[in-house]
Amino acid sequence: MSKENEQPAAENPETLHKLTVTEPKKWAAGIPGVTAALKDIFEETGVARGAGALFTMNQKGGFDCSSCAWPDPDDDRSTLAEYCENGAKALAEEATTKKLTAEFFAQNSVADLARLDDMDIGKKGRIAQPVYLPKGGTHYQPITWQDAFHKIGDKLNSLASPNEAAFYTSGRTSNEASFVYQLFVREYGTNNLPDCSNMCHESSGVALGETIGIGKGTVTLNDFYDTDVIIIMGQNPGTNHPRMLTALEKAKQKGSKIIAINPLHEAGLMAFKNPQSVKGVLGFSTQLADLYLQVKINGDMALIKAIEKLLYDAEIQEPGKVFDTGFIEKSTVGYDEFVEKIKYFDVEALCAAAGVPVEQVRQAADMLKHKSRIIICWAMGITQHKNGVDTIKEILNLVLLKGSIGKAGAGLCPVRGHSNVQGNRTMLIFDKPTKKQLNKLKEVFGFEPPREHGYDVVDSIKAMHEDKLKVFFAMGGNFLSATPDTAFTAEAMRKLEMSVHVSTKLNRSHLVHGHEAIILPTLSRSDRDVVNGEDQFISCENSMGVVQSSKGILEPISKELLNETQIVCELAKATLAGRTVIDWDKYANSYDAIRDVIGQVVPGFENYNQRVRLPGGFYLPNGPREGKFETEKFKDKAPFSITELPAHEMADDEYMMTTIRSHDQFNTTIYGLQDRYRGIHNERRVIFMNPKDIAKAGFTQGDKVDLFNYYDGIERVARLFVIVPYDIPERNTATYYPEGNVLVPINSVAEKSNCPTSKLVFIKIRKHEG
Structure with a gap:
């Protein structure tokens, strides 16, 4: 068969570049973000075309960024830069002056x-x-x-x-x-x-539609500036929604506390150097996460249940001062059945399942104990699991216990990926x-x-x-x-x-x-x-x-x-x-x-x-934002949900794998080969592993390996990946998307939403042959 008649490759070529690894960053944005953004835009568009577009993007009367769906401020917007690094890179991709004509297609099969x-x-x-x-x-x-x-x-x-x-x-x-x-x-x-x-927030739509009557979030951007606690789960805003960092910084300045929950320590959850402030330009950062809970992959439900149990114990000690009993009585159903389950939760077992030390979970519960203005945000790290719908319902359970919905500074925030x-x-x-x-x-x-x-x-x-x-x-x-x-x-x-x-x-x-x-x-x-x-x-x-x-x-x-x-x-x-x-x-x-x-x-x-x-x-109208709930089953009431803890069984030589984005991409669009926040340069075919797992398996940093999944008895292979030691829980690994998608089984989907389980794949790792 001639090269021109070959079947095209289904995925990226199985070839490596010259990987270099540096220490991961502990802060996001800053001047490097500005430099990277401007470099891309001016290379692709030229200065005049690029600058004119940048100053119009996300402005009132201008055009909407084609990248993420984070909202623009209702009031004044920055005339300097109402966009982020990845928004500028997205603009560079679409505003490029390079074009593919008939001649290009004639020359390239x-x-x-x-x-x-x-x-x-x-x-x-x-x-x-x-x-x-x-x-x-x-x-x-x-x-x-x-x-x-x-x-x-x-x-x-x-x-x-x-x-x-x-x-x-x-x-x-x-x-x-x-x-x-x-x-x-x-x-x-x-x-x-x-x-x-169907592949991202379908689990959110199903869970919220069944419980609060609308498959969308309930907060506005202004709620972030009038809240006490923000919980960020299964989301990496520094890469996927960078303009969210500005909102988080403003929330911190107004006294809010932030709890970050993620299997990887992500720079954008730790600190932010705002390039639009004098402080940020001079290199000073704002600490974001007051508490960072490094859960195991899909340990989120166990973590929420542990927090609920600790809050329940506190409510028993201080009746009516921890749970919002007035809201529960007026606006919910199923409370008695739900607390009957909570009574028997084992905090230590739940914390072990979550992979988070008990003392850290107690800190989280203490931060929430006497607060009701609570916002919980999440993204793919929650939705793309078999139990994604139930985990979101468990998040709602916590919100209902605290009466943290239908009021200023409180509610649910599924952070959408693409802009519309x-x-x-x-x-x-x-x-x-x-x-x-x-x-x-x-x-x-x-x-x-x-x-x-x-x-x-x-x-x-x-x-x-x-x-x-x-x-x-x-x-x-x-x-x-x-x-x-x-x-x-x-x-x-x-x-x-x-x-x-x-x-x-x-x-x-x-x-x-x-x-x-x-x-x-x-x-x-x-x-x-x-x-x-x-x-x-x-x-x-x-x-x-x-x-x-x-x-x-x-x-x-x-x-x-x-x-x-x-x-x-x-x-x-x-x-x-x-x-x-x-x-x-x-x-x-x-x-x-x-x-x-x-x-x-x-x-x-x-x-x-x-x-x-x-x-x-x-x-648009949003009933739950005003404390109004209407579902097929209930009118004016939001139900508590009874959920089961997911059980994961792995063979001794198996690992959990989650797929993630690099900082140099948006969805499937790859802007470059640099993931500078995680210290990865000039490569994408990497697998992040806990150093203890690397040693125990007889591997070393830089080893070339192949990854295997055997769901439904079918062998799926992702070849030629490089091992990178990283701060990730034991038996947990991460690869970039879409390179890791070949391992995500078509039949492994979230219950009810049919969303692919891209955030939890069971894999085996072997030395690369060849």
């Missing part, structure tokens, strides 16, 4: 491109025109927009059922595009709408829509939407394998690299008759494809979006339920780009011609028209066009 690592693939530049890979082809070739739409439409119309197609959405997609996207998919006839939330992933779900991107939502679509648009539930991400991959899915359409994202069980997913995607990706840049999902493949290039957040000669704006929803406008300012790198809404509307016309009841041209030409109809369909968006034009946007 799919197989050749697949031999590059993810970083090199991404840094090639913006895709400048639609391209098509015919069946048996080796190179993408130019295709006109109309030909592309007709090919996709013809393929969709040739399927035996609309359920043989799935339509994926990434968190970058705007509210307006998300709404017309789901509208097209449902008029086409399926609820196969997997989205990136929460907005996608609000815009009805969901494989399990409610009857009420579907009835509203029927009432407003006049067609009968499909009623049966569709495929989520994991089910979509399985359906591809079983030949139940023939077409996969992705609105943004890098599906292959984001999903679990990489080799399994790649094999599934190669079975597709057609794969289509709406993208700004090249990624590995374009290189592991169906029999036919199409890439449709689109505008980025920072690009000017001009329709009928007028500059347009879109809107997004952040982690705290604020909807605000986003208006790009940069000239697009190509005149052959369409915005996402235009792409969806043109595809709808090509697919549904003659049978659609929707005026797609109206929506293609007017975001205002889309927002008007969203206001008719989605609660909380009344007068959308007027409110989104307000400086800073508007808050």
Whole structure:
């Protein structure tokens, strides 16, 4: 087989760079963060283009960062830098002046491109025109927009059922595009709408939806400045949500205490050098965590239960002074059954299961004992476990005991990853829509939407394998690299008759494809979006339920780009011609028209066009924020939940592995090979291990090893990783994502949410052969 006809690699090449390891940092940001941010932006965009965009990003009337979903301040925003290092790197990626033309694709076969690592693939530049890979082809070739739409439409119309197609959405997609996207998919006839939330905060949505009646957080940014204790669990804000550090610093200045809970000591949880303050520029840092509880992987539930038991014991000693009995009586159900369980908790056994010394847990309980203004934050370290839903319910149990919800400075804060992933779900991107939502679509648009539930991400991959899915359409994202069980997913995607990706840049999902493949290039957040000669704006929803406008300012790198809404509307016309009841041209030409109809369909968006034009946007309704709870089972009451402690059995030669991000990446986008906070330079194929485990297994620092998982009796292998000693609990290890995803079993998912368990994989480690 010639090189050009080789099957593309499913993952990054199994090759190493020249790794160097330095001492991990004990603080985040500072001048090095500013230097790294500016270096990337100016290299990719030039000074004038880059500086203009930086000073507009996250400003009122500017464009929303395409990176994380941390909210912007409601009031004044920094004119110097309302962005973080990784936000600037994300902007550099999308605002680059490098572009991929027909000549590039003619010179580079799919197989050749697949031999590059993810970083090199991404840094090639913006895709400048639609391209098509015919069946048996080796190179993408130019295709006109109309030909592309007709090919996709013809393929969709040739399927035996609309359920043989799935339509994926990434968190970058705007509210307006998300709404017309789901509208097209449902008029086409399926609820196969997997989205990136299925792989991250689905556990949060399920747990909170069942208990407080809304699958979102309950706090605002201002609550962080009016609280007594902030608990941060399973989250590394210094890398994944760096602007959160500014909020934490402000909270500390106002007297708040911070408890950090994480298996690794992360720089961004320990201290912060604010580059926007004189103190930070001079090298002085603000200590963040007052108490750092280094749990074992998935030891969080045991830890929370231990804290609850200590608080219960204190409540017995001081009745009514530790638990908020008034709130419990008025606003909760199931308290008696819950405390009956607490009575028999064994604190020492729970602390051992958590991996945290009893005295440290007592410190945490003492910090909470007489406080009620408590905010608990979490991210993937909580959600991506088999018991992720129950752990979040246990977090809520603690909040309910303390009455720490529905008041200023208190509540729940699931910190979303991608910038509009929460907005996608609000815009009805969901494989399990409610009857009420579907009835509203029927009432407003006049067609009968499909009623049966569709495929989520994991089910979509399985359906591809079983030949139940023939077409996969992705609105943004890098599906292959984001999903679990990489080799399994790649094999599934190669079975597709057609794969289509709406993208700004090249990624590995374009290189592991169906029999036919199409890439449709689109505008980025920072690009000017001009329709009928007028500059347009879109809107997004952040982690705290604020909807605000986003208006790009940069000239697009190509005149052959369409915005996402235009792409969806043109595809709808090509697919549904003659049978659609929707005026797609109206929506293609007017975001205002889309927002008007969203206001008719989605609660909380009344007068959308007027409110989104307000400086800073508007808050969506949030009952629990006001102490109002309404679920399918209970009205005006939040239930306590009875959960079971997870049990983990490992063979003597097995370890727990969690996947993490480096500081030089966002989701699947790799900006560089430096993870300076953890002291890793010029490499990503590393495994962090406890020094005692390294010695006990007969390894040494720098050994090359292969990693194995045997879930369901199937051998999964990640080859050629380098051992790095690190401060991590014994029998716990960590690897970077997506390199470690090949070890995450497709069938290992969170109960109820079906979220892949990327934060806990059981592995064996052997010396690399070769």
